[in-house]
Amino acid sequence: KYEKIWLTFGTSALVIFLVILGISAVHQGHSPAASGIETINPEHVRDDARFKEPGLYESDTDEYDYELYFVASAFQYEPREVEIPKGSRVRIHVTTPDVIHGFEIAQTNVNMMVEPGLISKYTANFNKEGEFLIICNEYCGVGHTDMTSLIKVT
Ligand code: CUA
CATH class of the missing domain: 1.20.5 (Single alpha-helices involved in coiled-coils or other helix-helix interfaces)
Known part of the structure:
Protein backbone atom coordinates (compact mmCIF):
# COMPACT_ATOMS: atom_id res chain seq x y z
CA LYS A 1 0.00 0.00 0.00
CA SER A 31 14.63 35.67 -25.00
CA PRO A 32 15.87 37.98 -27.79
CA ALA A 33 19.59 38.40 -27.24
CA ALA A 34 20.45 34.89 -26.10
CA SER A 35 21.78 32.32 -28.47
CA GLY A 36 19.15 29.70 -29.16
CA ILE A 37 18.52 26.35 -30.72
CA GLU A 38 15.62 25.08 -32.82
CA THR A 39 15.17 21.65 -34.35
CA ILE A 40 14.95 20.90 -38.08
CA ASN A 41 14.88 17.67 -40.09
CA PRO A 42 18.37 17.53 -41.65
CA GLU A 43 17.03 15.71 -44.70
CA HIS A 44 14.66 18.57 -45.44
CA VAL A 45 16.87 21.60 -44.85
CA ARG A 46 16.34 22.71 -48.45
CA ASP A 47 12.57 22.37 -48.18
CA ASP A 48 12.55 24.91 -45.39
CA ALA A 49 11.71 28.35 -46.84
CA ARG A 50 14.43 29.96 -44.73
CA PHE A 51 17.21 27.77 -46.09
CA LYS A 52 16.09 27.42 -49.71
CA GLU A 53 18.03 30.52 -50.67
CA PRO A 54 20.14 31.31 -47.63
CA GLY A 55 21.32 34.89 -47.26
CA LEU A 56 20.47 38.24 -45.71
CA TYR A 57 16.82 39.21 -45.32
CA GLU A 58 15.13 42.16 -43.65
CA SER A 59 13.74 41.13 -40.30
CA ASP A 60 10.01 41.07 -39.62
CA THR A 61 10.68 41.90 -35.99
CA ASP A 62 11.76 45.14 -34.31
CA GLU A 63 14.47 43.27 -32.45
CA TYR A 64 16.76 42.82 -35.43
CA ASP A 65 17.50 44.70 -38.64
CA TYR A 66 18.22 41.51 -40.58
CA GLU A 67 17.89 37.76 -40.41
CA LEU A 68 20.92 36.00 -41.87
CA TYR A 69 20.58 32.37 -42.95
CA PHE A 70 23.48 30.04 -43.63
CA VAL A 71 23.68 26.42 -44.71
CA ALA A 72 26.94 24.77 -43.71
CA SER A 73 27.76 21.57 -45.61
CA ALA A 74 30.80 19.55 -46.55
CA PHE A 75 32.67 21.66 -47.55
CA GLN A 76 31.24 25.11 -47.94
CA TYR A 77 28.95 27.74 -46.51
CA GLU A 78 26.07 29.20 -48.41
CA PRO A 79 26.05 32.07 -49.19
CA ARG A 80 29.74 32.26 -50.10
CA GLU A 81 29.74 35.98 -49.48
CA VAL A 82 27.33 38.39 -47.84
CA GLU A 83 27.27 42.16 -47.51
CA ILE A 84 25.93 43.68 -44.30
CA PRO A 85 25.31 47.41 -43.79
CA LYS A 86 27.44 48.78 -40.95
CA GLY A 87 25.56 49.22 -37.69
CA SER A 88 23.12 46.36 -38.31
CA ARG A 89 21.79 44.12 -35.60
CA VAL A 90 21.59 40.68 -37.16
CA ARG A 91 20.04 37.40 -36.05
CA ILE A 92 22.16 34.60 -37.52
CA HIS A 93 20.66 31.15 -38.19
CA VAL A 94 22.86 28.26 -39.28
CA THR A 95 22.07 24.62 -40.00
CA THR A 96 23.60 21.68 -41.83
CA PRO A 97 22.24 18.71 -43.78
CA ASP A 98 25.27 16.46 -43.19
CA VAL A 99 27.77 16.48 -40.32
CA ILE A 100 28.88 18.68 -37.43
CA HIS A 101 30.52 21.93 -38.51
CA GLY A 102 31.71 25.04 -36.79
CA PHE A 103 30.67 28.62 -37.50
CA GLU A 104 33.14 31.18 -36.31
CA ILE A 105 33.34 34.73 -37.58
CA ALA A 106 36.97 35.74 -37.16
CA GLN A 107 37.64 38.85 -35.05
CA THR A 108 34.17 38.69 -33.49
CA ASN A 109 32.66 36.76 -30.59
CA VAL A 110 30.41 34.78 -32.95
CA ASN A 111 31.34 31.14 -32.51
CA MET A 112 28.82 28.34 -32.78
CA MET A 113 28.67 24.61 -33.27
CA VAL A 114 26.39 23.55 -36.13
CA GLU A 115 24.79 20.13 -35.76
CA PRO A 116 22.53 18.23 -38.17
CA GLY A 117 18.96 18.44 -36.88
CA LEU A 118 19.46 21.79 -35.18
CA ILE A 119 19.40 25.45 -36.15
CA SER A 120 22.05 27.35 -34.22
CA LYS A 121 21.26 31.01 -33.61
CA TYR A 122 23.24 34.01 -32.53
CA THR A 123 22.62 37.74 -32.42
CA ALA A 124 25.45 40.01 -33.51
CA ASN A 125 25.89 43.74 -34.03
CA PHE A 126 28.10 44.59 -36.98
CA ASN A 127 29.48 47.98 -36.03
CA LYS A 128 32.94 47.69 -37.58
CA GLU A 129 33.57 48.10 -41.28
CA GLY A 130 35.67 45.44 -42.96
CA GLU A 131 35.86 41.90 -44.23
CA PHE A 132 35.33 39.06 -41.81
CA LEU A 133 36.10 35.48 -42.60
CA ILE A 134 33.73 32.72 -41.53
CA ILE A 135 35.65 29.59 -40.66
CA CYS A 136 34.78 26.04 -39.69
CA ASN A 137 36.38 25.09 -36.39
CA GLU A 138 35.05 21.54 -36.11
CA TYR A 139 36.90 18.90 -38.13
CA CYS A 140 34.38 17.72 -40.73
CA GLY A 141 36.44 15.84 -43.33
CA VAL A 142 39.05 16.31 -46.04
CA GLY A 143 37.71 19.71 -47.16
CA HIS A 144 37.52 21.11 -43.64
CA THR A 145 40.24 23.74 -44.05
CA ASP A 146 38.72 25.00 -47.32
CA MET A 147 35.42 25.71 -45.66
CA THR A 148 35.08 29.48 -45.53
CA SER A 149 32.76 32.32 -46.40
CA LEU A 150 33.10 36.07 -46.26
CA ILE A 151 31.10 38.78 -44.51
CA LYS A 152 31.62 42.30 -45.83
CA VAL A 153 30.48 45.04 -43.51
CA THR A 154 30.12 48.27 -45.51
CU1 CUA B 1 33.02 22.04 -41.79
CU2 CUA B 1 35.07 21.67 -40.68
Missing part, protein backbone atom coordinates in the same frame (compact mmCIF):
# COMPACT_ATOMS: atom_id res chain seq x y z
CA TYR A 2 2.80 2.41 0.88
CA GLU A 3 4.50 1.50 -2.36
CA LYS A 4 1.54 2.81 -4.28
CA ILE A 5 1.69 6.14 -2.43
CA TRP A 6 5.39 6.50 -3.17
CA LEU A 7 4.84 5.59 -6.79
CA THR A 8 2.15 8.26 -7.12
CA PHE A 9 4.39 10.78 -5.38
CA GLY A 10 7.31 9.95 -7.64
CA THR A 11 5.21 10.20 -10.78
CA SER A 12 3.76 13.59 -9.79
CA ALA A 13 7.23 14.90 -8.97
CA LEU A 14 8.40 13.83 -12.42
CA VAL A 15 5.42 15.47 -14.11
CA ILE A 16 5.99 18.73 -12.20
CA PHE A 17 9.67 18.65 -13.11
CA LEU A 18 8.88 18.15 -16.82
CA VAL A 19 6.34 20.99 -16.77
CA ILE A 20 8.91 23.35 -15.24
CA LEU A 21 11.46 22.23 -17.81
CA GLY A 22 8.95 22.92 -20.60
CA ILE A 23 8.13 26.37 -19.28
CA SER A 24 11.78 27.42 -19.00
CA ALA A 25 12.44 26.13 -22.52
CA VAL A 26 9.62 28.28 -23.88
CA HIS A 27 10.97 31.32 -22.02
CA GLN A 28 14.43 30.84 -23.42
CA GLY A 29 12.97 30.64 -26.88
CA HIS A 30 11.55 34.12 -26.50
Whole structure:
Protein backbone atom coordinates (compact mmCIF):
# COMPACT_ATOMS: atom_id res chain seq x y z
CA LYS A 1 0.00 0.00 0.00
CA TYR A 2 2.80 2.41 0.88
CA GLU A 3 4.50 1.50 -2.36
CA LYS A 4 1.54 2.81 -4.28
CA ILE A 5 1.69 6.14 -2.43
CA TRP A 6 5.39 6.50 -3.17
CA LEU A 7 4.84 5.59 -6.79
CA THR A 8 2.15 8.26 -7.12
CA PHE A 9 4.39 10.78 -5.38
CA GLY A 10 7.31 9.95 -7.64
CA THR A 11 5.21 10.20 -10.78
CA SER A 12 3.76 13.59 -9.79
CA ALA A 13 7.23 14.90 -8.97
CA LEU A 14 8.40 13.83 -12.42
CA VAL A 15 5.42 15.47 -14.11
CA ILE A 16 5.99 18.73 -12.20
CA PHE A 17 9.67 18.65 -13.11
CA LEU A 18 8.88 18.15 -16.82
CA VAL A 19 6.34 20.99 -16.77
CA ILE A 20 8.91 23.35 -15.24
CA LEU A 21 11.46 22.23 -17.81
CA GLY A 22 8.95 22.92 -20.60
CA ILE A 23 8.13 26.37 -19.28
CA SER A 24 11.78 27.42 -19.00
CA ALA A 25 12.44 26.13 -22.52
CA VAL A 26 9.62 28.28 -23.88
CA HIS A 27 10.97 31.32 -22.02
CA GLN A 28 14.43 30.84 -23.42
CA GLY A 29 12.97 30.64 -26.88
CA HIS A 30 11.55 34.12 -26.50
CA SER A 31 14.63 35.67 -25.00
CA PRO A 32 15.87 37.98 -27.79
CA ALA A 33 19.59 38.40 -27.24
CA ALA A 34 20.45 34.89 -26.10
CA SER A 35 21.78 32.32 -28.47
CA GLY A 36 19.15 29.70 -29.16
CA ILE A 37 18.52 26.35 -30.72
CA GLU A 38 15.62 25.08 -32.82
CA THR A 39 15.17 21.65 -34.35
CA ILE A 40 14.95 20.90 -38.08
CA ASN A 41 14.88 17.67 -40.09
CA PRO A 42 18.37 17.53 -41.65
CA GLU A 43 17.03 15.71 -44.70
CA HIS A 44 14.66 18.57 -45.44
CA VAL A 45 16.87 21.60 -44.85
CA ARG A 46 16.34 22.71 -48.45
CA ASP A 47 12.57 22.37 -48.18
CA ASP A 48 12.55 24.91 -45.39
CA ALA A 49 11.71 28.35 -46.84
CA ARG A 50 14.43 29.96 -44.73
CA PHE A 51 17.21 27.77 -46.09
CA LYS A 52 16.09 27.42 -49.71
CA GLU A 53 18.03 30.52 -50.67
CA PRO A 54 20.14 31.31 -47.63
CA GLY A 55 21.32 34.89 -47.26
CA LEU A 56 20.47 38.24 -45.71
CA TYR A 57 16.82 39.21 -45.32
CA GLU A 58 15.13 42.16 -43.65
CA SER A 59 13.74 41.13 -40.30
CA ASP A 60 10.01 41.07 -39.62
CA THR A 61 10.68 41.90 -35.99
CA ASP A 62 11.76 45.14 -34.31
CA GLU A 63 14.47 43.27 -32.45
CA TYR A 64 16.76 42.82 -35.43
CA ASP A 65 17.50 44.70 -38.64
CA TYR A 66 18.22 41.51 -40.58
CA GLU A 67 17.89 37.76 -40.41
CA LEU A 68 20.92 36.00 -41.87
CA TYR A 69 20.58 32.37 -42.95
CA PHE A 70 23.48 30.04 -43.63
CA VAL A 71 23.68 26.42 -44.71
CA ALA A 72 26.94 24.77 -43.71
CA SER A 73 27.76 21.57 -45.61
CA ALA A 74 30.80 19.55 -46.55
CA PHE A 75 32.67 21.66 -47.55
CA GLN A 76 31.24 25.11 -47.94
CA TYR A 77 28.95 27.74 -46.51
CA GLU A 78 26.07 29.20 -48.41
CA PRO A 79 26.05 32.07 -49.19
CA ARG A 80 29.74 32.26 -50.10
CA GLU A 81 29.74 35.98 -49.48
CA VAL A 82 27.33 38.39 -47.84
CA GLU A 83 27.27 42.16 -47.51
CA ILE A 84 25.93 43.68 -44.30
CA PRO A 85 25.31 47.41 -43.79
CA LYS A 86 27.44 48.78 -40.95
CA GLY A 87 25.56 49.22 -37.69
CA SER A 88 23.12 46.36 -38.31
CA ARG A 89 21.79 44.12 -35.60
CA VAL A 90 21.59 40.68 -37.16
CA ARG A 91 20.04 37.40 -36.05
CA ILE A 92 22.16 34.60 -37.52
CA HIS A 93 20.66 31.15 -38.19
CA VAL A 94 22.86 28.26 -39.28
CA THR A 95 22.07 24.62 -40.00
CA THR A 96 23.60 21.68 -41.83
CA PRO A 97 22.24 18.71 -43.78
CA ASP A 98 25.27 16.46 -43.19
CA VAL A 99 27.77 16.48 -40.32
CA ILE A 100 28.88 18.68 -37.43
CA HIS A 101 30.52 21.93 -38.51
CA GLY A 102 31.71 25.04 -36.79
CA PHE A 103 30.67 28.62 -37.50
CA GLU A 104 33.14 31.18 -36.31
CA ILE A 105 33.34 34.73 -37.58
CA ALA A 106 36.97 35.74 -37.16
CA GLN A 107 37.64 38.85 -35.05
CA THR A 108 34.17 38.69 -33.49
CA ASN A 109 32.66 36.76 -30.59
CA VAL A 110 30.41 34.78 -32.95
CA ASN A 111 31.34 31.14 -32.51
CA MET A 112 28.82 28.34 -32.78
CA MET A 113 28.67 24.61 -33.27
CA VAL A 114 26.39 23.55 -36.13
CA GLU A 115 24.79 20.13 -35.76
CA PRO A 116 22.53 18.23 -38.17
CA GLY A 117 18.96 18.44 -36.88
CA LEU A 118 19.46 21.79 -35.18
CA ILE A 119 19.40 25.45 -36.15
CA SER A 120 22.05 27.35 -34.22
CA LYS A 121 21.26 31.01 -33.61
CA TYR A 122 23.24 34.01 -32.53
CA THR A 123 22.62 37.74 -32.42
CA ALA A 124 25.45 40.01 -33.51
CA ASN A 125 25.89 43.74 -34.03
CA PHE A 126 28.10 44.59 -36.98
CA ASN A 127 29.48 47.98 -36.03
CA LYS A 128 32.94 47.69 -37.58
CA GLU A 129 33.57 48.10 -41.28
CA GLY A 130 35.67 45.44 -42.96
CA GLU A 131 35.86 41.90 -44.23
CA PHE A 132 35.33 39.06 -41.81
CA LEU A 133 36.10 35.48 -42.60
CA ILE A 134 33.73 32.72 -41.53
CA ILE A 135 35.65 29.59 -40.66
CA CYS A 136 34.78 26.04 -39.69
CA ASN A 137 36.38 25.09 -36.39
CA GLU A 138 35.05 21.54 -36.11
CA TYR A 139 36.90 18.90 -38.13
CA CYS A 140 34.38 17.72 -40.73
CA GLY A 141 36.44 15.84 -43.33
CA VAL A 142 39.05 16.31 -46.04
CA GLY A 143 37.71 19.71 -47.16
CA HIS A 144 37.52 21.11 -43.64
CA THR A 145 40.24 23.74 -44.05
CA ASP A 146 38.72 25.00 -47.32
CA MET A 147 35.42 25.71 -45.66
CA THR A 148 35.08 29.48 -45.53
CA SER A 149 32.76 32.32 -46.40
CA LEU A 150 33.10 36.07 -46.26
CA ILE A 151 31.10 38.78 -44.51
CA LYS A 152 31.62 42.30 -45.83
CA VAL A 153 30.48 45.04 -43.51
CA THR A 154 30.12 48.27 -45.51
CU1 CUA B 1 33.02 22.04 -41.79
CU2 CUA B 1 35.07 21.67 -40.68
